[in-house]
Amino acid sequence: MPTAPEDGYLIDVDRVRAVVTARTKGVLVASPANPTGAVQPAEVIRELAGLGVPVLSDEVYDGLVFDGTTTTSPLGMTDDCFVFDGFSKRYAMTGFRLGYVIAPRRAMRSLVSLQQNLFISAAHFVQTVGLAALEHGEAHRQMMVAEYKRRRRVLVDGVRSVGLSVPVTPTGAFYVLADARHLGGDSLGLAFELLERAHVALGPGRDFGEIAEGFLRFSYASAYDDIVRAVERLRAVVPAIATRRT
Amino acid sequence: MPTAPEDGYLIDVDRVRAVVTARTKGVLVASPANPTGAVQPAEVIRELAGLGVPVLSDEVYDGLVFDGTTTTSPLGMTDDCFVFDGFSKRYAMTGFRLGYVIAPRRAMRSLVSLQQNLFISAAHFVQTVGLAALEHGEAHRQMMVAEYKRRRRVLVDGVRSVGLSVPVTPTGAFYVLADARHLGGDSLGLAFELLERAHVALGPGRDFGEIAEGFLRFSYASAYDDIVRAVERLRAVVPAIATRRT
Incomplete structure (x- = not known):
C-alpha cells in the first residue's frame, strides 16, 4: 500500500480495507519503517488489527524513536498477530542474525518446521550475546x-x-x-x-x-x-x- | 533410496536409475553420510553423475574419513552439479552457520534470491573465523x-x-x-x-x-x-x- 510524504508516510487504513478480500493472507506493517523512518500512530495500528485478517508486524526498529514518538504493537489487539523482531537494530547487533517471532499457537508447528529446515538455530555464542543485550542493553x-x-x-x-x-x-x-x-x-x-x-x-x-x-x-x-x-x-x-x- | 547394512550402506545406482523419470528434479547424495558414516565409492558417484539429472552433493563431512578411505565429488563429472558444503564439521565450527554452495551458473540468480531473502549474509565475525579456518585449519x-x-x-x-x-x-x-x-x-x-x-x-x-x-x-x-x-x-x-x- 503506497504511502506518501504529503501524508507523513502514514497508512490510509481505508485504502487497505478496500483491497482486503477473502483471499487476503494478512496485512504486513513495519513501524518504525525502513526507508521512511515513519512511525504509525496507535489508531492506525488498531484499525489494521481490526481488519479481520492476520496482522504481521515488523517491529525490528521498535525502541529507536525520537521526539517523544511512541510505537504501538498490534500484539494483544487481535489473536491473529505475528510480531517479527530481533536484536540487530535496537542493540546495534547488525549481522548477528538473531531474531524472533511472536505468533499464535496454531502457527507454531509450521514456524518450527520452517525454523528447523532453514536455520536450525542461532549460533550458541550469538544467543549468549543476545542474553547479555537483554540483561544489560537498555x-x-x-x-x-x-x-x-x-x-x-x-x-x-x-x-x-x-x-x-x-x-x-x-x-x-x-x-x-x-x-x-x-x-x-x-x-x-x-x-x-x-x-x-x-x-x-x-x-x-x-x-x-x-x-x-x-x-x-x-x-x-x-x-x-x-x-x-x-x-x-x-x-x-x-x-x-x-x-x-x- | 534405501541403503542396507548388508551392502555397507552403499547406493545401488541401478535402483536409482530405475526410478528416475522426466519429472526427477535431481539426485541428492550425502557422502560421507549422516547417520551411517558410509562413504560412497568413486564408481557410485560417477554413475550418479551420469544419470542425466542434476546431482546435489552434500559434502559437509568431506575431509573426515578414516582407514585410508577417500571421498569423491561429482563436481566436474557433470555440468549439472550442486555441491553443498560448510565449515561446521571439517573445522569443528558447529553452530557458526557458515556454509556455501558450488552451483552451475544458470542457478546463480535463483540461489542469490534465496540467499538474500533467507539469510542476507553470514555474520561478519563468523566470516572472519571462516577465513582463519581456511588459512590455518588444515x-x-x-x-x-x-x-x-x-x-x-x-x-x-x-x-x-x-x-x-x-x-x-x-x-x-x-x-x-x-x-x-x-x-x-x-x-x-x-x-x-x-x-x-x-x-x-x-x-x-x-x-x-x-x-x-x-x-x-x-x-x-x-x-x-x-x-x-x-x-x-x-x-x-x-x-x-x-x-x-x-
Whole structure:
C-alpha cells in the first residue's frame, strides 16, 4: 500500500480495507519503517488489527524513536498477530542474525518446521550475546537513541543543505528518505554516480518499490564524523549533478 | 533410496536409475553420510553423475574419513552439479552457520534470491573465523581426524560390548549407527528411555526415515572421556532393557 510524504508516510487504513478480500493472507506493517523512518500512530495500528485478517508486524526498529514518538504493537489487539523482531537494530547487533517471532499457537508447528529446515538455530555464542543485550542493553539503547538523534540532525540538515528535500523528518529507525526527483528519476543510476564521484553509499529508492523511484535513502547508523564527511562530499557533487540534469 | 547394512550402506545406482523419470528434479547424495558414516565409492558417484539429472552433493563431512578411505565429488563429472558444503564439521565450527554452495551458473540468480531473502549474509565475525579456518585449519582437521578415529574405536567397541550390533564400521563423518532392533522397534521410545535412565543422548533411527527404525545413532563428536562414561552408563542399563523387552 503506497504511502506518501504529503501524508507523513502514514497508512490510509481505508485504502487497505478496500483491497482486503477473502483471499487476503494478512496485512504486513513495519513501524518504525525502513526507508521512511515513519512511525504509525496507535489508531492506525488498531484499525489494521481490526481488519479481520492476520496482522504481521515488523517491529525490528521498535525502541529507536525520537521526539517523544511512541510505537504501538498490534500484539494483544487481535489473536491473529505475528510480531517479527530481533536484536540487530535496537542493540546495534547488525549481522548477528538473531531474531524472533511472536505468533499464535496454531502457527507454531509450521514456524518450527520452517525454523528447523532453514536455520536450525542461532549460533550458541550469538544467543549468549543476545542474553547479555537483554540483561544489560537498555542503557546502551538509550545512549544510542540520543546519538541517533544527534546524527539525524546533522544528516537531515546536511541533505537539505546540498539541495535535496527531506519532506518528512523521520521519527524512528535510522534512515532519511530524500526526494531527488528533480535530478531525474533513475535512483539506481544516481546512487551509483554518487558512489563513484562522492564515495558515498546510498540506497536507491527503487529498491523499495517503484513508488520510491527518484528518492535516495540515507542511513545514519554510520558514525557522526562519517556523516559529516559524507555531507561535505555530497556538497561537492550534488549541485553539479543538479545543474547538469535540470 | 534405501541403503542396507548388508551392502555397507552403499547406493545401488541401478535402483536409482530405475526410478528416475522426466519429472526427477535431481539426485541428492550425502557422502560421507549422516547417520551411517558410509562413504560412497568413486564408481557410485560417477554413475550418479551420469544419470542425466542434476546431482546435489552434500559434502559437509568431506575431509573426515578414516582407514585410508577417500571421498569423491561429482563436481566436474557433470555440468549439472550442486555441491553443498560448510565449515561446521571439517573445522569443528558447529553452530557458526557458515556454509556455501558450488552451483552451475544458470542457478546463480535463483540461489542469490534465496540467499538474500533467507539469510542476507553470514555474520561478519563468523566470516572472519571462516577465513582463519581456511588459512590455518588444515593441521587442526588432521589432528581431529586422528582424534575422531580414536573416539570411534572406543565408541564402536563400547556399543558392541553393551550388546548392540554395529553392522558396518563407519569410515567417515562421526556417527555410529547401531542396530537395536532386538530391543523392539520403537527407536524414539528407546532413545528417551536411555536419555532418562542412562543420561545418554542418542538419535533415534526414525529421525532418518522409517528404514532406520530400530536403530540408534551415536555421535563421537563428543569428548573421548564423555564417550567412555556414556558406554559405562549404557552398560548399566541396556542389558536390563534387553532382558525386559525380549
